[in-house]
Amino acid sequence: MKPEGKAIDIVAVGLGQAGGNLAAELSRRGYRALALNTATTDLSSLSTSGLSLPEEYRMYIGIDGYDGAGGDINYGRECITVNAGKIRERVSEHVAGADVVLITAGLGGGTGSAVAELVKTLSDLSLPMMVLATLPNEHESGIAKVNAVRAVNELVKESLLGWIFVDNSRLAKNYGDVSLSKYYAEINKIILEPIDALNQLNSREDISPIRSLDGEDFRTLLLSGGIITLATASLPRLTVDAVMQAVREGALHSSINPEGFQLENVSYMGVVIEAPEAMLIDTPYTFFEHINEQLKEETGGAAIHMGVYRLNDKHAPATIRLFCSSQQLPDGISEMVAQAKREGGQLRAKLQRGLTGLDLGEIEEYELFRSSPGTIRRPRMTEGSPSEIPPRLPGKGPARPTAPRNAPVISSRPQTSIPPPSAATMPDRDAYDQMVKEFKESADDDVKKRVSERLEKDQKSDNSLVRYYAVRAMSKLDPELFAAALQAATLDEDATVRAVAMKALNRS
Numbered sequence: 206m207k208p209e210g211k212a213i214d215i216v217a218v219g220l221g222q223a224g225g226n227l228a229a230e231l232s233r234r235g236y237r238a239l240a241l242n243t244a245t246t247d248l249s250s251l252s253t254s255g256l257s258l259p260e261e262y263r264m265y266i267g268i269d270g271y272d273g274a275g276g277d278i279n280y281g282r283e284c285i286t287v288n289a290g291k292i293r294e295r296v297s298e299h300v301a302g303a304d305v306v307l308i309t310a311g312l313g314g315g316t317g318s319a320v321a322e323l324v325k326t327l328s329d330l331s332l333p334m335m336v337l338a339t340l341p342n343e344h345e346s347g348i349a350k351v352n353a354v355r356a357v358n359e360l361v362k363e364s365l366l367g368w369i370f371v372d373n374s375r376l377a378k379n380y381g382d383v384s385l386s387k388y389y390a391e392i393n394k395i396i397l398e399p400i401d402a403l404n405q406l407n408s409r410e411d412i413s414p415i416r417s418l419d420g421e422d423f424r425t426l427l428l429s430g431g432i433i434t435l436a437t438a439s440l441p442r443l444t445v446d447a448v449m450q451a452v453r454e455g456a457l458h459s460s461i462n463p464e465g466f467q468l469e470n471v472s473y474m475g476v477v478i479e480a481p482e483a484m485l486i487d488t489p490y491t492f493f494e495h496i497n498e499q500l501k502e503e504t505g506g507a508a509i510h511m512g513v514y515r516l517n518d519k520h521a522p523a524t525i526r527l528f529c530s531s532q533q534l535p536d537g538i539s540e541m542v543a544q545a546k547r548e549g550g551q552l553r554a555k556l557q558r559g560l561t562g563l564d565l566g567e568i569e570e571y572e573l574f575r576s577s578p579g580t581i582r583r584p585r586m587t588e589g590s591p592s593e594i595p596p597r598l599p600g601k602g603p604a605r606p607t608a609p610r611n612a613p614v615i616s617s618r619p620q621t622s623i624p625p626p627s628a629a630t631m632p633d634r635d636a637y638d639q640m641v642k643e644f645k646e647s648a649d650d651d652v653k654k655r656v657s658e659r660l661e662k663d664q665k666s667d668n669s670l671v672r673y674y675a676v677r678a679m680s681k682l683d684p685e686l687f688a689a690a691l692q693a694a695t696l697d698e699d700a701t702v703r704a705v706a707m708k709a710l711n712r713s
């Protein structure tokens with residue numbers, strides 16, 4: 206079932222919105238693709254032009270009644286665990302016979318950041334899995350960055366055949382003037398072009414091989430078990446120095462992948478040179494050998510696969526396509542961890558690079574959403590009236606002891622679980638879920654009023670997590686009732702808060 210003209214049968218499985226969009230781009234390029242999402246809204250956006258995937262290749266993996274993970278990585282994980290059987294069945298049917306199963310995801314949101322859980326879920330199937338994951342943009346929220354570095358840390362511990370990290374910040378710098386409506390469709394083309402180009406090198410009609418990098422070479426490179434970076438450069442002249450310069454530059458400053466791939470860490474390298482006849486005729490045979498030797502030296506003995514092709518277009522500049530695979534995380538990822546630490550505000554320990562994982566310091570323990578798989582998005586207690594349900598204490602402790610069922614009601618005001626303002630402590634997600642439940646279940650207007658006032662107050666909090674929980678609660682309750690607060694939240698400095706508010710207002 207190999208797609209026509211491709212050396213390797215790559216099949217995409219996208220997770221979350223970015224993952225689905227990237228899978229749609231692979232589908233446009235002729236590959237099989239499937240999109241998994243916890244949000245029906247995200248899945249239905251895959252019918253837009255430029256980002257389209259037929260409905261039969263979109264699979265909802267949410268928990269009934271909820272639309273998306275809203276940045277909550279634990280909920281993303283839980284959705285995958287709850288739907289594990291269904292996912293395994295659908296994916297194994299979809300990827301049958303694939304040479305590579307490319308799992309695509311955007312790290313930062315709650316669904317895509319749970320990609321390691323998807324890898325674990327599929328591990329029983331013994332598939333040839335690789336992951337392509339985007340890293341958040343610089344301007345994205347601290348929550349997105351913490352989610353992303355934790356996801357990277359989990360991912361590099363999984364036994365995969367390769368990892369491709371994509372630096373959304375670099376893409377935004379280079380392609381920031383593309384219109385908003387076409388932006389993701391356009392950058393996804395740029396992200397996937399280099400892999401697709403190498404995969405169809407030998408069936409292109411605009412080039413002919415002088416020394417080919419064949420399908421088996423490409424398979425060896427792709428499945429070399431490292432972190433991959435790809436780069437493409439144009440050269441006006443073909444000299445050993447110019448090619449070496451382009452290779453060094455491409456590894457260090459790819460426009461797609463994180464920066465800082467050091468040549469000495471590269472274990473596998475592919476270099477393809479495409480040049481018009483006029484350039485090739487002036488190039489001695491030793492050029493090829495010199496480049497090969499120099500690359501071996503600078504990489505400290507990497508396996509080098511080279512190809513040279515004649516371009517039919519006589520006036521085109523030469524193109525260099527570079528593929529590197531390394532056992533070390535590039536410096537650009539360390540920079541993102543540093544940002545997450547700064548912006549998380551509580552994160553200290555130093556970064557250690559390497560495939561054994563990142564030392565995330567406190568990020569590892571930093572429970573942004575205060576939930577654990579299996580406890581979230583469901584009423585936590587089934588007995589008793591809502592007023593008997595205590596909130597969880599902020600911090601580590603268990604739920605407060607419940608008052609005996611027959612205990613006298615001390616306050617004459619209707620009892621609610623509204624938590625104390627949490628200025629000095631970590632905000633507690635369960636408490637906000639509890640407020641939503643009480644608002645919905647109570648017939649007492651006073652309870653509803655107190656919950657509303659509390660949420661509106663928290664929407665103005667200095668703490669972005671408190672604002673996030675408040676806005677998320679409003680969006681679950683009645684976006685029309687909270688229209689003014691939600692409108693204000695669309696201007697929030699935190700991108701995740703803005704996104705949740707905008708989504709709620711669009712729904713209402």
Ligand SMILES: Nc1nc2c(ncn2[C@@H]2O[C@H](COP(=O)(O)OP(=O)(O)OP(=O)(O)O)[C@@H](O)[C@H]2O)c(=O)[nH]1
Pocket residue numbers: 220221222223224226227243244247273274275276277310311312313314315316317318339340341342345349371373389390392393
């Ligand atoms: N390169 C690229 N990045 C994207 C695309 N769509 C979203 N992103 C980025 O991917 C990251 C995660 O966003 P989403 O994919 O929307 O999040 P999600 O996985 O759906 O998670 P939830 O919405 O929380 O359920 C963010 O950093 C976005 O900027 C896309 O099509 N291409």
Ligand SMILES: [Mg+2]
Pocket residue numbers: 221222244247273274314316
């Ligand atoms: Mg989403």
